[in-house]
Amino acid sequence: MGARANTISNTGSLTYVEGGASRVVESNTVIVDVNRQTSPSNVTFMQVAVDGGGISTPVDGGQCRLADGGYITTPQPVYPPFDPTAAPLEPATEFRVGEPVFVVLTDPDRNADRAAREFVTVTVTTSNGDEEMFRLQETDVNSGVFAGFVPTDSALPPTRYNCSLTLTDNDISVVQYTDALHVGDTSQGRAIINAASLAGSPDA
Numbered sequence: 001m002g003a004r005a006n007t008i009s010n011t012g013s014l015t016y017v018e019g020g021a022s023r024v025v026e027s028n029t030v031i032v033d034v035n036r037q038t039s040p041s042n043v044t045f046m047q048v049a050v051d052g053g054g055i056s057t058p059v060d061g062g063q064c065r066l067a068d069g070g071y072i073t074t075p076q077p078v079y080p081p082f083d084p085t086a087a088p089l090e091p092a093t094e095f096r097v098g099e100p101v102f103v104v105l106t107d108p109d110r111n112a113d114r115a116a117r118e119f120v121t122v123t124v125t126t127s128n129g130d131e132e133m134f135r136l137q138e139t140d141v142n143s144g145v146f147a148g149f150v151p152t153d154s155a156l157p158p159t160r161y162n163c164s165l166t167l168t169d170n171d172i173s174v175v176q177y178t179d180a181l182h183v184g185d186t187s188q189g190r191a192i193i194n195a196a197s198l199a200g201s202p203d204a
Helices: none
Strands: 007-010 013-018 021-026 030-033 044-050 055-057 064-065 071-073 087-091 094-096 103-104 118-125 131-138 146-150 171-178 186-194
Touching: 021 087, 044 171, 055 118, 087 103, 103 118, 103 131, 118 146
Parallel strands: 044 186, 094 186
Antiparallel strands: 007 030, 013 021, 044 087, 044 103, 055 087, 064 071, 064 131, 103 146, 118 131, 118 171, 131 146, 171 186
């Protein structure tokens, strides 16, 4: 589904005759953003489809929040290797420590500008007390789909807002989204953590 965003552009003009010649004077152009219909959001945990297949998804441009409230570009994990402009993703309900957690959010009414890849913010938490905030970038200029990745680690105690989600065995990880323009629109995704092996290890 494309963007729900629409604008009305209007420029007035006045035509008159002076000295036998026709003249036209134009006013300033006024652009009005049309109120968009509210659309329900949906957020999903995903992972790289290492055995082939998956949905090619741009996950580049994501940002993570630091403790001081600023944002930086989310560091790309080493394993598994993937192209951030076309990551092959599939839905996931379980992750291993060290494996990047991908988040894909669909919310057409947050696609306000048909000419720009916009951002939405999600919060990812774990039952061990970690909390991270990420800005997901729109996958295309007019898609209404936003995607990004969350690096993970096993460092205890967990540190909030360090751009990496601490995972321990049997944790529950939750991604929470609230539409900033329509606070009644919320969505949530859940996954469990299997720390029996680290992503990228021989027994993973």
